[in-house]
Amino acid sequence: MGRKGFSAAGLTLGFSLFFMVARTAFGDVSYSFPEEMKRGSVIGNIAKDLGLDVNRLSARKARIDTEGNRKRYGDINVNTGELTVAERIDREGLCGKKASCILKHELVLENPLEIHKIMLSIEDINDNSPRFKIDLIEIEIAESAYKGAVFLLDEAVDADIGQNSVHSYSLQTNEHFVLNVRSSMDGGKYSELVLEKELDREQQQELTLVLTAVDGGTPPRSGTVAIHVTVLDANDNAPVFSQSVYKVSLPENSPLDTVVVTVSATDADEGQNGKVTYALGQGSERVEELFSLHKDGGEITVKSLVDFEEETTFELKVLAKDGSGLKSYCKVIIQITDVNDNAPIIVLKSLNNPLSENALPGTEVGIINVQDRDSENMGRVQCSVQQNIPFELVPSLKNYFSLVTTSELDRELVSDYNITITATDEGSPALSSSKTIHLSVADVNDNPPVFEEQVYSAHVKENNKPGSSVCTVAATDLDWRQNGTVVYSLLPFDVSGAPVSSFVSINGDTGVIHAVRSFDYEQLKSFKVLVLARDNGSPPLSSNVTVSVFISDENDNSPQILYPSPEGNSFMTEMVPKAAQSGSLVSKVIAVDADSGQNAWLSYHIVKATDPGLFTIGEHSGEIRTQRDISESDSTKQNLIVSVKDNGQPSLSATCAVYLLISDNLAEIPELKDMSYDESSSKLTFYLIIALVSVSTFFLTFIIIILAVRFCHRRKPRLLFDGAVAIPSAYLPPNYAEVEGTGTLRSTYNYDAYLTTGSRTSDFKFITSYNEGGTLPADLTVKKTRTSVDDLERLVISVNDSQV
């Protein structure tokens, strides 16, 4: 509104100016004075200048007025007619950059109205300093900028005009730039920075300069501004490694992704120009399998396990490159250090298997080689075998060991060994490995066969079947196979003059001893056999053992009646005195049994008698006694059938007839002869007749002797019989039963018995020898009756012979 008003007033002013110009072509006044004068300062005496009466000024209401409603800067002192400054006058504020600044006022006088134009020309004073529009001038200059490059700077402004405006510039002294001040088309001044010395961002990244603008006033005023120069980077630096050679050591088998080393290169440039990337150089194919290089960080890491035993050093060429392709190289030497990762390897170079058991202590059995791929201590190996075996390892040449025996071996105790060889290196922790060698011990024939028993005794029943087994011997031999295979044989040995092989044989494989023949206890009671056990080794070893064969008795012999002759062959008659009293001994049956023991224990029984109540027989003595006194009524001829039984199972028996004649008279003997003749066999031969005659003769003599004796000892009628029967009493069963009795008589009777049973061939000799050395006991009774007994025997022999 104010402004609108102002411009309307301007129009009015224009009209009035036109109008006033005409009127005031005379009477205008102008004053020129500097701005910023104090209020009340006197500009000039307008009354005087216009030729007005000072005294009337007040009366004419003289006043200063402006065109329109403009601000009034001047005032009039009506007393003195002086024009004074009414308001502060700022030229720059009123007129800006205009070269002349004129304020138009009017002096109005009334009565009569008089109007005088007053032109107030305001002069500039240097009251403003040059000023830059901004506080800081920022300039970016590439470090690659050449010398002489020009950089325009902002212009400073100064509100004052003319001489008081910007007159020149100056730059703070520096080594890179100088200032070039130029005038612009409108007369202003501006400046330029001129590069005097090239920049290096890597040395100085920025610099700050002070630019001063100075005006031409007196005194001059100035204004400053800071110039901040940022040096822009250019890729003028290649990356530089912190070390040209990186030397590191890495234990082998380091885990994957272990950082081996970090290479680092720096590039003085900035941004992309300074961004370094790394790469492996040419010729690193092998290395690239094992290591990887981090493109940005420069860490070299383990990509796959590294084995010291394969390669100990790696050389890598590492390339560093900045964003614009400037490069440099460095070398990385990776020294691999050994780790004890290889267990020793045991190699059996030779083995003497099987090893003979008679190898002497110290015999070399095998050669062992030990290898450890690790280095130094980790590859140094100790080797040993387990305790408690008779082997040890003896170090030989480097890494070689001999396996030797430390003591004698015995296959029969330990036939094979598992020798465990343990190899341990000296690493920390130590690694070890082991290998087991199986070693067999070969046999040597060093053990003879050994019989299971020291002495064998066998009991065989007589009358065994030829070929039946007698006993079994067994020998064992600890050796192996044929060295331990036992073969049995009989050692040549004589049994009663005959080779032992005619008695027994042995199965060479089984050791079963067989009877070759049937044994007869009565011939041979025992014998010894020497059995040899021999192995099949070469040379063979042997041992022997004695087998005692005992033949046991069987009841295979019937009692043999010696007296009286067995039934059928007897024609002997005992005389029984008529006066014989009860209990008188009238005769005695004598029998023997070739068997022994129970088998030869004889018992006597009367099985048939003419007069059963008259005679008894002692069950074991065989003595026939009267049971009661003989009476006249008793028949003179008494016949007894006596049975003799042994005690065997089953028992065997023999019978005989005893003819008794109750008579005191020898004249009755012919009857006896008849009687015996009646009963004699019809088969009697000529020899028998002769024998009978002889016997008759003998009997006659005998009876005569008996009678004679009886005559002499009438009062002791039993004596005859006592004496006569005394002979067989030595053979009563209890004595006879003794197996080892020394009685030669018994032997003699055995002899007789054999004769009577008809065994007269080879056995004869044997029996003879069996009786050899026997001694006759000094038995008076025997001697006394020797002759008669012999005669009896002879009689029996002849009878038997004739029967055969």
Ligand SMILES: *[C@@H]1O[C@H](CO)[C@@H](O)[C@H](O)[C@H]1NC(C)=O
């Ligand atoms: C040796 O080892 C084998 C097999 O490992 C085994 O059969 C045998 O009994 C062992 N021998 C000894 C004497 O330990």
Ligand SMILES: *[C@@H]1O[C@H](CO)[C@@H](O)[C@H](O)[C@H]1NC(C)=O
């Ligand atoms: C038996 O022993 C001999 C040495 O006495 C030896 O040479 C042979 O090999 C052995 N036989 C067997 C089967 O072991």
Ligand SMILES: *[C@@H]1O[C@H](CO)[C@@H](O)[C@H](O)[C@H]1NC(C)=O
């Ligand atoms: C039987 O063995 C003994 C030792 O046991 C020995 O002295 C003797 O010579 C051996 N006899 C034969 C015939 O081998």
